[in-house]
Amino acid sequence: MSNSEISSALSEVTQNTEEVKQENHDKPLSEELSNVTLEEKELILPEEANTSAESLALLDDHFKTPQPPPPPDLTRQVSEDEMLSRQRHLSMLIAEEEESEYVNSASWRDQKRHIFILTEAGKPVYSRHGSEDKLSAVMGVMLALVSCVQDRNDTLRSIHAADHKFVFLIKMPLVLVAVCQMPLTVPQIMGELEYIYNTVISVVTLTQLDRIFEKQKNFDLRRLLSGTDKFLDHLCSSLDSDPQYLLRAIQCYPIPGSIRDVIGQSLQQAKTDDLAFAVLLCSGQVVSVCRMKEHNLKPNDLLILINLITASTAFNDGESWLPICLPEFNPNGFLHAHISYLDDGRNMCLLLLSADRDAFFKLSESRMKVVNKLNRHDCIKTLQASLGKSTYNVSKLGVADLRHFIFKDTNLSQFTFPCFSIPYTIEEHRTRLFGHYQRLRGKLHDPHIPVKLVYEISEHETMLGWVASGFELHAAFGPLVTKKQAIAAVDRLLRWVKQNDDELFMQRPPTF
Amino acid sequence: MEIDSYFIYNSLLGPKEGEEIKKLLFYFPKEQKLFRKINDVGLCEAIVQFSNTFLSHGHCKYMQTNDRIYLFHEPEPSFWIVLSMRKPSGNEFGGIKDEALLSTYQFILEESYERFCLWHNTFAALLEAFGTAILISKCKFFFEEFLEQFGRTPKLEKNLFGGFQYFSQDKSSILNFRSLLSRVQETFPEVLSVTFFHNGQLILTDLSDGPCSVLSKAFHSQLNPTNSSRSKFNKKKVVRKLKYGSIYVHLKSVHFPALFGECQVCIYCVSNFTIIFLISCGIEADDYFSKIDMVVGAQLTSLVSSVLSITESKKSLPELNLKFLYSNKLNKSLVASNCGNLNDVAIETLTIPNDVLQKMYVMHEFILNHRKHDYEIMEKVQADCWLSLKVLHGKELYVVIHHKNANLICVNDDIKKLSFQFDNISFAD
Numbered sequence: 001m002s003n004s005e006i007s008s009a010l011s012e013v014t015q016n017t018e019e020v021k022q023e024n025h026d027k028p029l030s031e032e033l034s035n036v037t038l039e040e041k042e043l044i045l046p047e048e049a050n051t052s053a054e055s056l057a058l059l060d061d062h063f064k065t066p067q068p069p070p071p072p073d074l075t076r077q078v079s080e081d082e083m084l085s086r087q088r089h090l091s092m093l094i095a096e097e098e099e100s101e102y103v104n105s106a107s108w109r110d111q112k113r114h115i116f117i118l119t120e121a122g123k124p125v126y127s128r129h130g131s132e133d134k135l136s137a138v139m140g141v142m143l144a145l146v147s148c149v150q151d152r153n154d155t156l157r158s159i160h161a162a163d164h165k166f167v168f169l170i171k172m173p174l175v176l177v178a179v180c181q182m183p184l185t186v187p188q189i190m191g192e193l194e195y196i197y198n199t200v201i202s203v204v205t206l207t208q209l210d211r212i213f214e215k216q217k218n219f220d221l222r223r224l225l226s227g228t229d230k231f232l233d234h235l236c237s238s239l240d241s242d243p244q245y246l247l248r249a250i251q252c253y254p255i256p257g258s259i260r261d262v263i264g265q266s267l268q269q270a271k272t273d274d275l276a277f278a279v280l281l282c283s284g285q286v287v288s289v290c291r292m293k294e295h296n297l298k299p300n301d302l303l304i305l306i307n308l309i310t311a312s313t314a315f316n317d318g319e320s321w322l323p324i325c326l327p328e329f330n331p332n333g334f335l336h337a338h339i340s341y342l343d344d345g346r347n348m349c350l351l352l353l354s355a356d357r358d359a360f361f362k363l364s365e366s367r368m369k370v371v372n373k374l375n376r377h378d379c380i381k382t383l384q385a386s387l388g389k390s391t392y393n394v395s396k397l398g399v400a401d402l403r404h405f406i407f408k409d410t411n412l413s414q415f416t417f418p419c420f421s422i423p424y425t426i427e428e429h430r431t432r433l434f435g436h437y438q439r440l441r442g443k444l445h446d447p448h449i450p451v452k453l454v455y456e457i458s459e460h461e462t463m464l465g466w467v468a469s470g471f472e473l474h475a476a477f478g479p480l481v482t483k484k485q486a487i488a489a490v491d492r493l494l495r496w497v498k499q500n501d502d503e504l505f506m507q508r509p510p511t512f
Numbered sequence: 513m514e515i516d517s518y519f520i521y522n523s524l525l526g527p528k529e530g531e532e533i534k535k536l537l538f539y540f541p542k543e544q545k546l547f548r549k550i551n552d553v554g555l556c557e558a559i560v561q562f563s564n565t566f567l568s569h570g571h572c573k574y575m576q577t578n579d580r581i582y583l584f585h586e587p588e589p590s591f592w593i594v595l596s597m598r599k600p601s602g603n604e605f606g607g608i609k610d611e612a613l614l615s616t617y618q619f620i621l622e623e624s625y626e627r628f629c630l631w632h633n634t635f636a637a638l639l640e641a642f643g644t645a646i647l648i649s650k651c652k653f654f655f656e657e658f659l660e661q662f663g664r665t666p667k668l669e670k671n672l673f674g675g676f677q678y679f680s681q682d683k684s685s686i687l688n689f690r691s692l693l694s695r696v697q698e699t700f701p702e703v704l705s706v707t708f709f710h711n712g713q714l715i716l717t718d719l720s721d722g723p724c725s726v727l728s729k730a731f732h733s734q735l736n737p738t739n740s741s742r743s744k745f746n747k748k749k750v751v752r753k754l755k756y757g758s759i760y761v762h763l764k765s766v767h768f769p770a771l772f773g774e775c776q777v778c779i780y781c782v783s784n785f786t787i788i789f790l791i792s793c794g795i796e797a798d799d800y801f802s803k804i805d806m807v808v809g810a811q812l813t814s815l816v817s818s819v820l821s822i823t824e825s826k827k828s829l830p831e832l833n834l835k836f837l838y839s840n841k842l843n844k845s846l847v848a849s850n851c852g853n854l855n856d857v858a859i860e861t862l863t864i865p866n867d868v869l870q871k872m873y874v875m876h877e878f879i880l881n882h883r884k885h886d887y888e889i890m891e892k893v894q895a896d897c898w899l900s901l902k903v904l905h906g907k908e909l910y911v912v913i914h915h916k917n918a919n920l921i922c923v924n925d926d927i928k929k930l931s932f933q934f935d936n937i938s939f940a941d
Binding site: 080083084087088090091094106109110114138141142144145148149154155156157158159160161162163164166179186443448449451452453454455456457458459483484486487 | 529545547550551554555557558559561562563564565566567568569570571572573574575576577578579580867870871886887888889890891892893919920921924
């Protein structure tokens with residue numbers, strides 16, 4: 001099959017998977033789905049077994065440790081003439097860039113965070129702000145800079161100018177660039193670019209990406225990623241305000257531990273031969289995750305799933321079937337996600353992830369089993385009743401002087417934080433607080449000189465960041481709090497978390 | 513880290529393709545291949561222009577690659593100085609360590625230009641007056657020697673406070689020197705500026721920090737009488753002996769483009785005091801310095817005893833079980849925990865672990881960059897090492913405490929005790 005055939009067909013698959021679901025209620029779902037899976041068989045994983053008997057072997061393949069992709073050829077010697085000609089080309093591109101429409105627009109330029117994705121051939125793939133088509137000149141310059149530095153057998157990492165940081169993540173055949181005006185360190189911004197890269201991989205898989213670009217260097221990846229922009233946009237917005245990405249951990253939906261256990265047992269009912277994970281989300285937060293014994297669903301993968309669900313309304317109706325790659329689990333292959341909401345309000349979302357691409361109906365039955373068990377124990381009603389009451393106010397703790405906090409259980413990779421109360425109901429103050437959290441975490445996890453505790457008094461807040469064994473705490477107090485008061489408040493906070501840990505965290509994740 | 517290259521270019525020169533070499537005014541090391549020189553300039557021009565795309569103010573400061581750091585400085589419009597440092601292999605990038613080193617290397621860049629200007633004038637003025645060839649030869653003459661001083665592996669700059677140290681004084685001493693300064697300004701209108709040093713430490717100046725730092729570094733060897741080069745200087749190079757003091761540097765031409773333009777420097781010493789005068793061009797009268805000597809020399813001789821008593825009182829500060837550095841920009845004082853030897857109040861004498869020292873640099877940079885007036889931070893850097901910084905209206909107190917199993921409150925109590933020693937009750941919690 002030729003490259004163009006592959007790409008156009010793949011593009012159809014990705015475009016249609018969302019539309020496929022229940023868009024045409026007249027057509028039987030099975031017919032639609034069989035079309036999709038047939039194409040996937042041929043195009044995505046042609047060499048893999050497709051009989052249900054072989055699905056276990058397929059699952060084993062998924063669980064194998066992924067092999068890292070071959071590194072870009074940085075040792076290639078470039079001739080002096082070639083270097084000079086690239087240099088001149090770069091100067092020419094810079095001149096073109098200055099005439100670009102967006103570059104001369106202050107509203108585009110002054111965005112706090114730009115994200116660009118381009119291919120090794122300089123083809124634009126994604127831009128957070130503005131149409132990537134109109135930014136091809138800017139992206140051309142980015143690629144030219146990367147290659148000019150590579151000509152010296154070196155790799156461009158970051159440029160620092162005024163209050164901007166330009167960070168480059170080179171994952172051939174892709175180059176990701178962040179232009180950031182935030183109090184983040186370069187390793188933190190690199191981490192954010194990794195999230196974005198993983199989201200791209202979740203749509204195409206690493207093997208597929210390498211294979212396509214091996215054959216056709218100037219392939220336009222947008223054809224494969226069409227429809228993915230909204231997920232990337234949502235992810236980029238979340239980076240600015242969602243602590244899940246900052247902390248590399250997940251926030252659990254707070255419910256009593258006993259109910260969470262029953263929900264976990266209900267998820268176990270979904271068990272089939274090739275079911276890898278079952279996840280129940282409520283209001284975009286994890287209620288419970290059930291997994292195969294030997295395999296973990298890492299926070300980074302879970303965040304991809306959460307972003308997928310929260311960014312789109314495409315899964316709102318009926319049951320959806322979507323191939324998705326979880327890069328930490330296995331960057332080289334797809335899992336197949338059965339996605340459905342369990343309530344009319346579209347709050348409770350059940351995800352069943354299987355290695356078998358033909359398992360839709362099997363998983364549909366599993367879903368019924370889960371729903372039956374949940375209903376038997378009134379779990380859905382309980383969750384519905386808890387909606388809107390699930391977040392707590394910091395005043396609930398009864399700790400004077402404490403304005404806000406984030407507590408992360410490092411063993412569980414889960415965290416909890418109260419809703420934003422006065423003064424953080426105003427966006428300006430909330431943004432400042434999040435900036436403090438970003439900066440504090442940058443200090444605590446500096447790759448060279450990590451710090452165990454930071455206590456910082458500034459005009460608006462007193463911040464405390466503390467990394468201890470088993471947890472990480474970030475707390476905000478009023479600017480006039482004394483250290484004694486702050487320490488006493490932290491003691492009380494830790495006691496409160498300990499008392500409520502069963503409700504705040506998923507302590508006993510079930511397995512199949 | 514070692515210096516990989518250091519070069520100066522003007523992006524307006526040699527605009528045509530094939531003429532790129534004309535942009536280059538200086539390149540170190542000179543043995544580097546021509547194509548690489550041109551390539552370096554082209555890459556840096558592109559980096560600067562690209563970053564400008566996203567900037568509404570400011571300009572590119574530095575670029576990091578896996579192996580190198582490129583630092584940029586644009587001292588005059590379109591004139592760029594770039595310093596590229598090669599990292600030791602296997603060194604990761606992006607942490608606080610790099611930021612601390614960067615401030616040091618940025619300092620090398622800025623200082624190299626300021627020193628060049630002091631002796632030769634600005635790039636633009638030289639280009640306009642003499643043309644490119646002379647500018648290139650002056651750059652070659654100056655920067656090759658300058659870079660030789662640093663060597664290929666410059667050490668971390670040890671002084672946080674702009675390269676010169678303040679002499680800590682009491683109120684009456686400050687008033688005495690202020691009145692002397694006013695008297696000089698009134699009596700000798702040709703004197704553009706006066707800077708007083710005692711044993712190499714700054715007492716008082718009417719210059720701002722930048723020019724004062726440039727002057728004190730350019731004439732470093734003449735400022736401290738205990739310095740060996742000064743002793744050598746003493747014997748051989750006293751230009752003129754006067755009634756009270758002596759002149760060591762007589763009317764040497766220097767440039768302060770933004771302040772006075774071209775002027776003359778004169779270094780005059782009495783006892784352990786060194787005074788740098790900046791004087792308008794055209795003063796040559798022999799009796800001019802005799803008159804200055806009569807006013808300044810006589811007054812300084814009478815101040816010797818009061819200054820000595822201040823130095824003695826500092827020695828009596830009690831020994832503390834912590835290391836601290838206190839700077840008050842209002843009364844120009846700098847005190848460190850090893851105050852017995854104030855001649856070398858450099859952080860290196862505090863024997864602070866390198867990691868903690870680098871954190872101090874980052875904190876200092878943060879204060880400078882964010883113009884923080886009221887700020888306090890405490891960090892537990894290693895298992896038993898705490899670093900604290902308090903900032904209050906121009907006063908900065910850094911404290912390093914090694915205290916096993918100490919918590920925030922214990923450490924704070926120690927710092928509080930120390931704060932009271934500086935009569936800074938407002939520093940206390």
